[in-house]
Amino acid sequence: MASDDDVSTLNTLIKTTIDSIRGFEDAIEDDESGKFADIFRDFASDRRRVVSLLQDEVRRRGGTPEDEGSFAAAAHRTFMDLRQVFTTQNDRAVIEEVERGEDYLKEKYETALADTDLSPDSRSVIQQAYQSVREGHDRASALKHSYAAD
Secondary structure, three states: OOOHHHHHHHHHHHHHHHHHHHHHHHHHHHHHOOOOHHHHHHHHHHHHHHHHHHHHHHHHHHOOOOOOOOOOHHHHHHHHHHHHHOOOOHHHHHHHHHHHHHHHHHHHHHHHOOOOOOOOOHHHHHEEOOOEEEHHHHHHHHHHHHHHOO
């Protein structure tokens, strides 16, 4: 894969990850009880580190990194659904929406990693970012299952 193609893939992941950050920031604002605010702050902070890692790789490859989200339909809908859930104050529904957003983000990274033409350097950076995304996904899933057990 040419450097331009790597940059395009990296920038797509940056935009999707920024969408995730915005979703968690919106969720923090809408969490009137404050029950999930710390968890969502942790997720958003971790996503900022991931964005920085990906942006650094874009710069290293001579590209201009994205600095705004894409508001891709699926990600946007997922987090808008999350905002709606807060009006019901249903903890289980909130966590289910978070996990759905994490599923979407994880899938985007897996798709990028499945690209056999991705350069080794970019693949390595995306793999590092994916580890963080996967851990976040697993954390959201564990949180969901802890509520399901109640």
